[in-house]
Amino acid sequence: MLRFVLRRLSQTLAVLFTVSVIVFAIIRLIPGDPVYTMLGSEYTEQAYRDLRIKLGLDRSLLTQYLLWIGDVFRGDFGYSYIKHETVSSLVGDAFLPTLSLVLASVLVGLVIALPSGIVAAMRQDSVWDYGSMGFAIFMYSMPSFWKGIILIWIFSVYLRWFPAMGYVHPWTDFAEGMWKLVLPAFTLGTFFSGLVARIIRSSLLEVLDQDYIKAARAKGVRRAALVYKHALSNALIPVVTVIGLQFGTLLGGAVLTETVFAIPGMGRLTVTAILDRDYQLVQAAILTGVFSVVAVNLLVDLTYAFLNPKIRVT
C-alpha cells in the first residue's frame, strides 16, 4: 500500500507541476499588456515601470515562473488591482460557496441515483429500468444553466417555494443557507445523478452475475437481501471513482450554475476575472480549481485502493 501511495503522490506532483506551467503560460499568452489593465486610470509612466518591476515582468520567463511559484507556495497569489483586494482573500471567499454547492450537489445526486440505479438493475428491461435510465439520460443531457432557469421559473416565480438567487454561508445562518442552496444543488445534483445512476445500474448488474451471488441465490437468499446485503457494497465501489472523475465536470457545471443563481463562487470569480482581464486573479482562480480537482482525484484513488486491494498492485 505504501508503494502505491508513494507512486500516486509522485504522479500527482508531476501533474501539479504541469498544471502550474500551463496556467503560467495561459496568462502570458493572453494578448495585451496586463500592467496597463491593472493600473487602469492610475496609469503613469513611473507607475507602469514600478509595477512591471514589482511583478517581475522585466525578468526572464524562467525567473518569472520561479518567483511566481515561490509566492504560490507561500500562499501569496498577488493583489487584484481591479477589486483592490489580495487575490488570496478573494479566492478564499469564493471557494467556500463553490465547495458547498459541489458537496450539496453530490449529496442530491446520490440520493436520486441510488434508488433509481438499484431499481433499474433489479428490474432490468422493465418499465422501471427504461424509466429510470431515460430520466438519467435526460438529466445529464439537460444544460445546467437552462435547468436552473426552468427551476427558478417554476419554484421561485410561480410557486414561490425557494429564493431565486443569492447565497448565505451555512455557518452564518444554517437554515437560510440551506434554503438558498436547494435549487442550485438540485440543478447540478440531478446532472450528477444521471451519470451515477447509470454506473450503479451497470455495476450492480455485473456484481449480480458473479458466482458468489449465484451461490447465495441457490441457497435461497431473497432477491432484496441479495442486493442490499451482498451485492450493493461491491457495486458501489466504482461510484467512488466516478465522484473523482466527475469532480472536474461538477466544478465546471458550478461555473454555470453559480452564474444562474448569482452565487459568489469560483466560477463567477473566474469568469469576471477573465472579462476584467484581472490576470493574477485568473491565474489563482484556475490554479485553485484545478488543484482541487487533482486533490480530490488523489483522495479518491487512495480510497479506492483502500476499498479494493486489487488496484494496489496494478
Next chain:
Amino acid sequence: MRTVDAGGLILPSPGPGPEAGMPGAVSVASARAGIGRWWRRFARSRGAVFGLTVFLAMVALAALADVVAPHDPLAQGVGPPLEGPSRAHWAGTDSFGRDILSRIIHGARIALLVGILSVLMSLVVGVTLGLIAGYYGGVLDALVMRVMDGLFAFPVIFLAIATMAIMGFGVTNVIVAVAVGFVPPFARVTRGDVLAVKEEPYIEAARLAGVRNLTIIFRHVLPNVLAPIIVQGALYVSGAILTEAGLSFLGLGPPPPTPVWGSMIAEGRNFIVMAPHVSTIPGIALTLTVVGLNLFGDGLRDTLDPRLRR
C-alpha cells in the same frame, strides 16, 4: 492482431499475408453484409434509433436553414417584441422582435458546426499525439503524456474559457477553445491502444522489412486503433455542443447578434416572468439535440465497441 470488419466489430484477423491482405481490407460484399449486421443490432435499440433520427433531423435543419427558416434570423421587428408562440411565429419572438424559430434553426447550424468540427479537431490532434507517444515511447511519451495529464485535470469549460481569453471571440475561436478540452482523452485512449498494437507481430514484420516509422504508424497502427476512438468521438459531440452553449451563455461565445442557443437562453433569462418562451424554447432544442446525440452515441458504442458493451 486486430482489424476492423465492415460491421465495425473489432475482430482478430489472420495476420498479414497475400490471402489476408492488409489490416482493414474487406471485400465490398462482406462490407455490405457487415453494415447490414450492424444496422440490425443498432435498430434493436429504440433509443439509438430515436437518437439517430434527431441527429439526422438536426443535420437536415442545419443544411437547409436558409430554406427552412421562415424569417431572417437577424432581422429585427418581424413581429412584436416578446410575443408568445403564435401561428405567425411558432416559437414566438425575442425582445428585438426577431423570430425565435428562425434563430433556433440557424443556431442548429452553429451548434453542429462547433460540435462536430471541435471534436474532429481534437480527435486529429489527440490521436496524432497518442500515436506518436505510444509508438516511440521514452522521453517523448513521458513529455506528451505529462502535458496531457496536466490538461486533463482542467475542467473542459475552464480550458475553453481560458482559450477564449487568449484568442478572443468568434465561431472559429469557439471551435478551437472547445477542441482544446477534448484533446487529452483522445490522446490517452489512443496511446493505450497503440501500446498493445505495437507489440503485434505484423508491426514487428513491417519494421524488419524496413518500412518507415511514420508509414507504420499511420498505415498499420492507426487503422487498428481507430474504431473505439470514433465511437468516443461520437459521444463527445454532445459534450462539445454543451460546452459551446455554456460559453455562449456566459457571454464568451460568438458575438451578438449571431444566433447561438446559449446566448438565446441567456437573453431570455431576463424575461423569464413575462416571456418564458424566449429561454425555454431554445433550451428545449438544445436538450433534445444533446439527448439525441447521447442516445445515438450510446447506440454506436454498444454496437461498434464490444469492449465497452454493457
